[in-house]
Amino acid sequence: GAVVSQHPSRVICKSGTSVKIECRSLDFQATTMFWYRQFPKQSLMLMATSNEGSKATYEQGVEKDKFLINHASLTLSTLTVTSAHPEDSSFYICSATVAGGLQETQYFGPGTRLLVL
Amino acid sequence: AQSVAQPEDQVNVAEGNPLTVKCTYSVSGNPYLFWYVQYPNRGLQFLLKYITGDNLVKGSYGFEAEFNKSQTSFHLKKPSALVSDSALYFCAVRDRSTGTASKLTFGTGTRLQVTL
Numbered sequence: 388g389a390v391v392s393q394h395p396s397r398v399i400c401k402s403g404t405s406v407k408i409e410c411r412s413l414d415f416q417a418t419t420m421f422w423y424r425q426f427p428k429q430s431l432m433l434m435a436t437s438n439e440g441s442k443a444t445y446e447q448g449v450e451k452d453k454f455l456i457n458h459a460s461l462t463l464s465t466l467t468v469t470s471a472h473p474e475d476s477s478f479y480i481c482s483a484t485v486a487g488g489l490q491e492t493q494y495f496g497p498g499t500r501l502l503v504l
Numbered sequence: 505a506q507s508v509a510q511p512e513d514q515v516n517v518a519e520g521n522p523l524t525v526k527c528t529y530s531v532s533g534n535p536y537l538f539w540y541v542q543y544p545n546r547g548l549q550f551l552l553k554y555i556t557g558d559n560l561v562k563g564s565y566g567f568e569a570e571f572n573k574s575q576t577s578f579h580l581k582k583p584s585a586l587v588s589d590s591a592l593y594f595c596a597v598r599d600r601s602t603g604t605a606s607k608l609t610f611g612t613g614t615r616l617q618v619t620l
Contacts, residue, residue: 393547421607430594430612431548480547492538493608495547 390414391483393496400471401504408466408499410481416461417483421493422454425478437464471503506531508597510611517585517618525580525614527595537578538596538608539569548594554578565589585618592616 390413400406410420419438423431435456437443443456453475455467464483468475478500482493507530517523529535536555540548552563559571569580578595592615596608 389550391547430610433607436607478545482548492550492553494550495540497547498545500545 389485389492389494391417391481391494391496393479393481393499395499396497397500397502399502399504402472403470405467405469406471406501408468408479408481408501410464410466410483410496412462412483412494415483415485417464417485418461419484420458420464421482421484422456422464422466423480423482425480425498427478431480434466468501471501473503476501476503506535506597506599506609508595508609508611510593510595510614512614513612514615514617517616519587519618519620520584523582523585523589523616523618525593525595525616527578527580527611528576529578529595529597530576531597531599534600535578536598536600537569537571538598539563539567539578539580540594540596542592542594542613551580551593585616587618587620590616590618 392411394409422434424434425431433446434449435443435445437456437458439458439461445451458464478498480498482495484493509528538553539551542548551567552561554561554571562568567582569578571578592613594613595611598608
């Protein structure tokens with residue numbers, strides 16, 4: 388149980404285009420999803436916290452107009468990188484928590500590798 | 505503020521030998537502690553967590569971790585390492601006193617290399 392999927396797993400796009408990444412909880416309802424960015428050989432950097440039906444909370448230094456997050460349902464959150472540039476190339480990982488209690492564990496998706504040319 | 509330190513960038517161990525990956529933490533309240541493993545080009549897989557109760561926590565793939573409050577540590581251990589355990593390991597902490605869905609703080613990761 389507690390499986391999280393991401394789509395696509397890998398995407399290559401031209402500079403200036405927008406890219407949408409989907410994060411789905413497959414076998415549970417997730418009231419909260421998190422979006423992380425990971426640079427090579429580095430730890431995960433939290434970008435934003437996404438709650439179903441409300442606006443995402445962005446971490447300091449993360450441009451909310453560039454990284455649009457929509458948490459439309461209890462099983463789906465999307466991250467759209469708008470007007471992508473080469474410096475946005477990275478590994479993006481989402482996670483989801485099972486609804487209820489303080490003890491929830493974050494379950495991670497397999498990640499999406501974005502390369503902006 | 506909460507933080508996690510993983511003092512070793514890499515740990516090398518021979519297959520069959522015991523392994524330890526170190527983690528220390530800092531939180532203002534009581535901690536929830538987690539270990540995750542990451543294989544190349546993959547997301548993080550949950551290994552184990554400490555919430556409350558026994559200080560020795562057993563998790564997936566034969567891994568265990570011991571919560572030591574006085575030393576603020578949560579070291580990951582396995583009695584007998586396998587080559588397939590080679591991966592990147594992350595320790596993470598969350599302050600128990602904060603609300604639901606509070607963010608995790610991750611360590612910088614420790615690469616485990618198990619050789620024959």
